[in-house]
Amino acid sequence: MSDAASTGAARTPGMLLGAEPHRTAVLEPPGLPRDPWMSPGPTAGYQGPPLMPPMPPLGPPLLAIRMDEVTKVYPNGKHAVEDIDLVVPEGDFVFLVGPSGAGKSTLIKLLVCDEEATTGTLEVAGHDLGTIKRGEIPKLRRQIGIVFQDFRLLPRKTVRENVAFALEVTGANRKQTRTTVDRLLGLVGLTGQADQRPGQLSGGEMQRAAIARAMVHDPRLVIADEPTGNLDPLISWEIIQLLLRINEMGTTVLMATHNAEVVTALRKRVVGLEAGRIVRDEVGGYHRDYA
Amino acid sequence: MLHLVTFSVRQALEGLWRNRVMSLAATVTMVMMLLLLSSLVIVLSGMQAGLAFVESKVEVRVELAEGVAQDRVDSLTAQLRSLPEVSDVIYVSKEQALADFTQQRIADGQPDLTDYIRNPFPNQLSVKLRDPRVSDQVMSVLDAERGPVVANVVEKQKDIDKLVSVTATLRTVGVAVLALVGLTVLLIVVNSIRMAVMSRSQEIEIMRLVGASDHFVRWPFIVEGLLVGLLGAAVTLTLLLLASGPISEVAKVIAGQVPVGFSQSLTFQVTSMVLIAGLGLGGVGAWISVRAYLRNAT
Numbered sequence: 001m002s003d004a005a006s007t008g009a010a011r012t013p014g015m016l017l018g019a020e021p022h023r024t025a026v027l028e029p030p031g032l033p034r035d036p037w038m039s040p041g042p043t044a045g046y047q048g049p050p051l052m053p054p055m056p057p058l059g060p061p062l063l064a065i066r067m068d069e070v071t072k073v074y075p076n077g078k079h080a081v082e083d084i085d086l087v088v089p090e091g092d093f094v095f096l097v098g099p100s101g102a103g104k105s106t107l108i109k110l111l112v113c114d115e116e117a118t119t120g121t122l123e124v125a126g127h128d129l130g131t132i133k134r135g136e137i138p139k140l141r142r143q144i145g146i147v148f149q150d151f152r153l154l155p156r157k158t159v160r161e162n163v164a165f166a167l168e169v170t171g172a173n174r175k176q177t178r179t180t181v182d183r184l185l186g187l188v189g190l191t192g193q194a195d196q197r198p199g200q201l202s203g204g205e206m207q208r209a210a211i212a213r214a215m216v217h218d219p220r221l222v223i224a225d226e227p228t229g230n231l232d233p234l235i236s237w238e239i240i241q242l243l244l245r246i247n248e249m250g251t252t253v254l255m256a257t258h259n260a261e262v263v264t265a266l267r268k269r270v271v272g273l274e275a276g277r278i279v280r281d282e283v284g285g286y287h288r289d290y291a
Numbered sequence: 292m293l294h295l296v297t298f299s300v301r302q303a304l305e306g307l308w309r310n311r312v313m314s315l316a317a318t319v320t321m322v323m324m325l326l327l328l329s330s331l332v333i334v335l336s337g338m339q340a341g342l343a344f345v346e347s348k349v350e351v352r353v354e355l356a357e358g359v360a361q362d363r364v365d366s367l368t369a370q371l372r373s374l375p376e377v378s379d380v381i382y383v384s385k386e387q388a389l390a391d392f393t394q395q396r397i398a399d400g401q402p403d404l405t406d407y408i409r410n411p412f413p414n415q416l417s418v419k420l421r422d423p424r425v426s427d428q429v430m431s432v433l434d435a436e437r438g439p440v441v442a443n444v445v446e447k448q449k450d451i452d453k454l455v456s457v458t459a460t461l462r463t464v465g466v467a468v469l470a471l472v473g474l475t476v477l478l479i480v481v482n483s484i485r486m487a488v489m490s491r492s493q494e495i496e497i498m499r500l501v502g503a504s505d506h507f508v509r510w511p512f513i514v515e516g517l518l519v520g521l522l523g524a525a526v527t528l529t530l531l532l533l534a535s536g537p538i539s540e541v542a543k544v545i546a547g548q549v550p551v552g553f554s555q556s557l558t559f560q561v562t563s564m565v566l567i568a569g570l571g572l573g574g575v576g577a578w579i580s581v582r583a584y585l586r587n588a589t
């Protein structure tokens with residue numbers, strides 16, 4: 001992102017957001033060369049039927065995420081994200097897009113308290129991460145389900161044990177664990193594979209197991225970091241459907257992705273990052289050309 | 292709480308088994324260190340018993356001149372008694388001294404020859420000291436009376452000083468060696484637990500991401516360290532139990548009439564020290580290791 005771009009940023013109210021006043025950068029600097037990743041792909045014009053019915057109106061405007069002028073500078077001087085203003089109401093489904101190195105991973109690390117913001121205020125699920133105590137971080141993380149591109153399942157444990165592990169290490173009792181795990185394996189459609197190890201599963205099944213694990217604490221927010229990055233298109237759709245279903249049940253979903261097809265097709269809110277700044281925040285479309 | 296305990300123990304046992312070569316190495320060095328510790332305690336306690344025994348026997352023996360008036364002897368006795376470093380002064384007549392000598396020879400199984408000799412013993416004062424190594428005042432009083440009243444002073448302090456210095460040296464060297472071995476054990480435990488932590492880094496990362504509290508991350512490893520310590524202590528105590536009989540026999544032969552061996556208090560002392568040292572080193576080593584890791588990984 002050039003200086004011209006950042007100074008030319010026009011701050012307009014977000015399109016999706018409710019009562020909470022906030023600022024969202026929508027940036028369209030004229031005359032900048034378009035990045036190759038932004039150009040419309042062969043599937044950019046997906047015209048298929050909407051995959052999900054529109055969401056019902058939300059109740060009170062609770063916020064899953066509120067970021068106010070958040071900047072993260074790493075000790076080596078790298079400005080990973082700068083001046084991020086982002087408000088995500090509860091129940092939203094948000095795509096986070098941007099080229100590699102744009103700051104998506106840093107943003108996610110900030111949200112799950114894996115990194116601390118250098119400046120700015122950051123609230124997640126009602127916790128102010130600037131003042132959160134170390135002992136409170138686990139409680140915050142139980143309200144966030146995290147899904148990764150590489151699944152991060154424990155290879156020695158079965159699917160059931162992998163999901164149960166997340167409950168076990170947070171002090172849940174055995175009976176409670178069993179009920180929850182059974183319910184979630186049903187939700188992601190892995191009841192039949194419960195006793196298999198990750199090595200025996202397909203990529204899609206592994207990701208579904210990871211999603212089940214992310215859901216064990218009934219999180220208010222699910223953060224998925226490139227969840228379809230290692231999957232073929234058909235399986236990717238299955239995973240997206242699953243995340244949409246979870247969103248439909250009331251959980252906020254923030255999904256970082258490179259998958260233009262999915263982003264364009266779903267007409268959900270899209271937040272674009274470039275060189276650490278939010279360069280767009282609007283509904284639908286993977287690339288910058290929008291109607 | 293109970294859940295944390297069962298979880299930690301289960302994970303720790305799994306970790307010990309998964310890393311069994313390193314666990315074995317840690318346990319074996321732990322056993323060696325604990326054996327060294329207990330032998331040092333046993334030997335030192337033996338020397339201490341010997342020292343106490345010898346010290347209890349030590350006195351300043353004052354040989355009185357022939358034909359000294361009783362009142363001069365009484366006044367010397369009173370004067371010595373009034374010194375703070377003296378615990379008691381006992382008058383031993385020459386007949387009593389000969390009788391004591393005869394009795395000791397008989398006790399040692401040697402022929403009683405006293406019938407053939409004239410009693411060689413003078414009348415004596417036996418001065419018992421509070422601290423066998425402090426006798427300056429006694430000596431100065433006796434020096435003042437030398438000649439008319441005091442014929443000779445027999446001191447046994449030199450022997451004690453030797454024994455005391457041997458004991459002190461042994462204790463210093465022993466503690467130094469023990470400290471070095473203890474440090475080695477600590478480092479091995481730290482390393483062993485670090486390997487356990489590394490081999491489970493994926494699990495730890497997932498635990499942290501799903502919101503496990505630090506206790507659930509930390510305690511399995513600390514329990515693993517404690518188990519290495521406990522195992523080491525158990526093996527050490529078993530070896531000592533097997534060896535205690537022969538050791539006592541040897542000690543009796545060497546020490547003679549000095550009362551050494553596995554008294555109840557020594558057994559208790561050694562057992563508790565081995566347990567505390569084992570569990571302490573295991574727990575502290577693990578704690579250091581996990582703490583260093585978690586601080587880097589927050």
